[in-house]
Amino acid sequence: MAITPLVMGNWKMNGRAQSLAEFLQTVVTVEGAEAALCPPAVYLAQAASSGLSIGAQDVSAEKGGARTGELSAAMLKDIGCDYAIVGHSERREYHAESNELVAAKAAAAVAEGLVPVFCVGETLAQREAGQVEQVIAEQLAPLLKLPQVMAAAVVAYEPVWAIGTGKTASSSDAQQVHAFIRTQYAAVDAKIAAALRILYGGSVKPDNAMELCAMPDINGALVGGASLEAASFNQIIQAAAASSAV
Numbered sequence: 261m262a263i264t265p266l267v268m269g270n271w272k273m274n275g276r277a278q279s280l281a282e283f284l285q286t287v288v289t290v291e292g293a294e295a296a297l298c299p300p301a302v303y304l305a306q307a308a309s310s311g312l313s314i315g316a317q318d319v320s321a322e323k324g325g326a327r328t329g330e331l332s333a334a335m336l337k338d339i340g341c342d343y344a345i346v347g348h349s350e351r352r353e354y355h356a357e358s359n360e361l362v363a364a365k366a367a368a369a370v371a372e373g374l375v376p377v378f379c380v381g382e383t384l385a386q387r388e389a390g391q392v393e394q395v396i397a398e399q400l401a402p403l404l405k406l407p408q409v410m411a412a413a414v415v416a417y418e419p420v421w422a423i424g425t426g427k428t429a430s431s432s433d434a435q436q437v438h439a440f441i442r443t444q445y446a447a448v449d450a451k452i453a454a455a456l457r458i459l460y461g462g463s464v465k466p467d468n469a470m471e472l473c474a475m476p477d478i479n480g481a482l483v484g485g486a487s488l489e490a491a492s493f494n495q496i497i498q499a500a501a502a503s504s505a506v
């Protein structure tokens with residue numbers, strides 16, 4: 261089954277209203293790839309007026325109430341979000357998010373019609389200890405207990421050691437982990453596994469996007485630094501579209 265690649269820009273805590281306005285004027289959408297942007301939450305409404313798909317960088321697992329500073333899935337839906345990233349390694353590290361909490365956030369997103377982008381990935385120490393598959397399996401486990409949530413989700417493989425470091429997983433190393441993720445899905449439901457979009461993230465740039473996206477189980481990219489400039493983001497979108505066309 262042909263899967264349309266998704267190229268998602270994660271601005272993290274970067275950008276301002278002015279730079280977003282300039283970005284939105286310059287970014288182009290192309291046939292053959294879906295482009296999505298996840299700006300800081302305060303700029304989601306501004307980004308929602310563009311032709312891009314829009315995602316939040318996080319979502320609360322709770323529906324509402326006494327959770328100062330959090331945003332519910334229903335609120336994000338109200339403002340025009342299509343996606344919500346959950347379990348980014350920076351949230352796992354700096355906000356101590358557990359695998360169970362990340363799955364609960366994904367479930368909260370799906371309950372309101374948002375597509376969760378469920379992030380997994382190992383640290384360098386875990387890779388060097390030969391624990392990649394074990395770590396990924398543990399991160400996915402609570403998601404795989406929720407059939408409706410896993411069916412709706414996108415999974416993003418972001419090796420922690422490749423984020424913001426300029427080090428990218430080789431396309432064959434990334435492909436190996438992506439294939440493992442699809443196998444984990446297939447053990448629960450082969451049909452859902454076949455349709456699953458699995459994004460690669462970690463120092464994706466215009467000059468490596470094509471090779472990564474050409475791998476059979478890499479269905480797009482989750483892009484940090486290179487998504488801040490429309491010119492490089494555009495090139496990555498074009499590379500993803502071209503790689504899926506071959």
Ligand code: 13P
Pocket residue numbers: 270348418422423424425426461462463464482483484485486
């Ligand atoms: P970089 O592309 O800056 O390495 O960031 C990747 C990332 O964390 C996207 O979510």
